[in-house]
Amino acid sequence: xxxxxxxxxxxxxxxxxxxxxxxxxxxxxxxxxxxxxxxxxxxxxxxxxxxxxxxxxxxxxxxxxxxxxxxxxxxxxxxxxxxxxxxxxxxxxxxxxxxxxxxxxxxxxxxxxxxxxxxxxxxxxxxxxxxxxxxxxxxxxxxxxxxxxxxxxxxxxxxxxxxxxxxxxxxxxxxxxxxxxxxxxxxxxxxxxxxxxxxxxxxxxxxxxxxxxxxxxxxxxxxxxxxxxxxxxxxxxxxxxxxxxxxxxxxxxxxxxxxxxxxxxxxxxxxxxxxxxxxxxxxxxxxxxxxxxxxxxxxxxxxxxxxxxxxxxxxxxxxxxxxxxxxxxxxxxxxxxxxxxxxxxxxxxxxxxxxxxxxxxxxxxxxxxxxxxxxxxxxxxxxxxxxxxxxxxxxxxxxxxxxxxxxxxxxxxxxxxxxxxxxxxxxxxxxxxxxxxxxxxxxxxxxxxxxxxxxxxxxxx
Numbered sequence: 202x203x204x205x206x207x208x209x210x211x212x213x214x215x216x217x218x219x220x221x222x223x224x225x226x227x228x229x230x231x232x233x234x235x236x237x238x239x240x241x242x243x244x245x246x247x248x249x250x251x252x253x254x255x256x257x258x259x260x261x262x263x264x265x266x267x268x269x270x271x272x273x274x275x276x277x278x279x280x281x282x283x284x285x286x287x288x289x290x291x292x293x294x295x296x297x298x299x300x301x302x303x304x305x306x307x308x309x310x311x312x313x314x315x316x317x318x319x320x321x322x323x324x325x326x327x328x329x330x331x332x333x334x335x336x337x338x339x340x341x342x343x344x345x346x347x348x349x350x351x352x353x354x355x356x357x358x359x360x361x362x363x364x365x366x367x368x369x370x371x372x373x374x375x376x377x378x379x380x381x382x383x384x385x386x387x388x389x390x391x392x393x394x395x396x397x398x399x400x401x402x403x404x405x406x407x408x409x410x411x412x413x414x415x416x417x418x419x420x421x422x423x424x425x426x427x428x429x430x431x432x433x434x435x436x437x438x439x440x441x442x443x444x445x446x447x448x449x450x451x452x453x454x455x456x457x458x459x460x461x462x463x464x465x466x467x468x469x470x471x472x473x474x475x476x477x478x479x480x481x482x483x484x485x486x487x488x489x490x491x492x493x494x495x496x497x498x499x500x501x502x503x504x505x506x507x508x509x510x511x512x513x514x515x516x517x518x519x520x521x522x523x524x525x526x527x528x529x530x531x532x533x534x535x536x537x538x539x540x541x542x543x544x545x546x547x548x549x550x551x552x553x554x555x556x557x558x559x560x561x562x563x564x565x566x567x568x569x570x571x572x573x574x575x576x577x578x579x580x581x582x583x584x585x586x587x588x589x590x591x592x593x594x595x596x597x598x599x600x601x602x603x604x605x606x607x608x609x610x611x612x613x614x615x616x617x618x619x620x621x622x623x624x625x626x627x628x629x630x631x632x633x634x635x636x637x638x639x640x641x642x643x644x645x646x647x648x649x650x651x652x653x654x655x656x657x658x659x660x661x662x
Contacts, residue, residue: 202519206481211522214310215515221255221274223302226403228278228289229253231381231391234398235291245285253289254281271295292390294383296502300415301379303514304405307423310518311373314427317525318366322359324533326630329355333627336616337451337542338549343443345549347556348619351451351537356630358437363633365430372423377404380411385501412501421492424513427521428482428489434528435482438475441535445472450541455534474531481524488513546616551591555581557613558595566604576600 202212213219229250236246256277264273272295279286290298333352338345381396383389388396393407400407408415444451454472491513495506546553555577562573580598584591592614595601601610612618 202516206523207519208523208526211310211313211519214306214313215519217257218255220302220306221257221260223305224274224298225253225255225278226305227298227301230399230402231293231395232288232291234395240291241288245288248285249282249288252282253278256281271298293381294413296414297381297383301381301400301403301405304377304379304415305403307514308373308377311369311376311423314518314521314525315366315370315373317522318362318369321525321529321532322362322366322633324529325355325359325362326633328532329359329627329630332537333623335537335539335542336546336620338546338553345553347553348546348616350620350623351542352627353623354440356627359630359633361433365426365433368426369430372426375419376423377406378408378415378419379403379405380408380415382411384413386411386413414502417492417495417498417506420510420514421496424489424492424517427517428485431482431485431521431524434524435479437528438478441531442472442475449545451538451545453536453538454531455536474527478524478528481520485517485520488517550584550589551614552581552584554591554614557618558610561605561609561613562601565609568604
């Protein structure tokens, strides 16, 4: 992934040196297991553990001749060990090391993504409570519908993020699967007992039936979970973009001192973070499609997945890490304009109360639904065309005035009645705070959560 979208902690996970260090962990764990079985002398193991080093530049030099990165890795590490290096990679095939090391890498990356989700979830819950009573117009088909609150909108985002986090947690737990079952999965060089011991020491589960590789349905599930989370972030960002329209103006992205929106138009304050997040989500969906293509390998394996995975696995985790952290900063710093929200409700001329008037004419006045609908619709269309209050037009409508007292008509336009149950919905956020991942368990090998600094919104596109 390009440096612009790579945050330091996630980027470090995918450095070449980190990849080879995970491979070395697998190699040394296998050597320990073989030493306990007498296949590697204890003295040789001690030398291997003391001297084994990764030298990325030397690996690259050797690979220019071998055209095989695992052979180059084994050769370089064996050089660093000395004569005892002959015991390195004993009984292993390349994919034993590659897939088990990749499981370790993806597990660490997944833990960071889950931590990012927790950070964003906390921000969404806090701002949802802050704006639980901030009344705004709800829109369907981009047209005024009925009032809602901005807090209710954010609460919906929080629960959607929680669902995405749970999917991701399951996929991350499943991706911690390795294998040491040899060239076609038959344990022709090392027994299942060695595999179980090595993978257990690494905190990985055993693939119950592998071929030369761990099957790629697990990787596809992980990238699909990442893509779905990206789609949720895009939904949040798209709503922010829409509410930031000049004609709506109910929210604005954070805007730093010195920030500029356009080289030609000084007045511009564009929703660049939301647009960036939307673009990233599109890339993630493409990666999910590639991950699914990687499932159908030939026979016990081919290598067609390898080149794709070198791109999509680092990039997908790096991009989601970036998008989650930027979304947290965006929501935390979002400028909310309650006065503009009320202004937009007023501009609606009370048309949003049409459903309550319809119900009142049917429930209280005994009109047929068809007749009541026709009366209210005729008045609503006239109100919109003439830019007059729906309430005033209905008060003058004989079919309404003869059936509804003025107090009953006015009650239909009391927005508080639309929002009577908002507090009950907002209260459900407490379930997210109590257990941010209901139904999903963290792996016992997960890295303990640490505090992530708030993302700084804005910046270049």
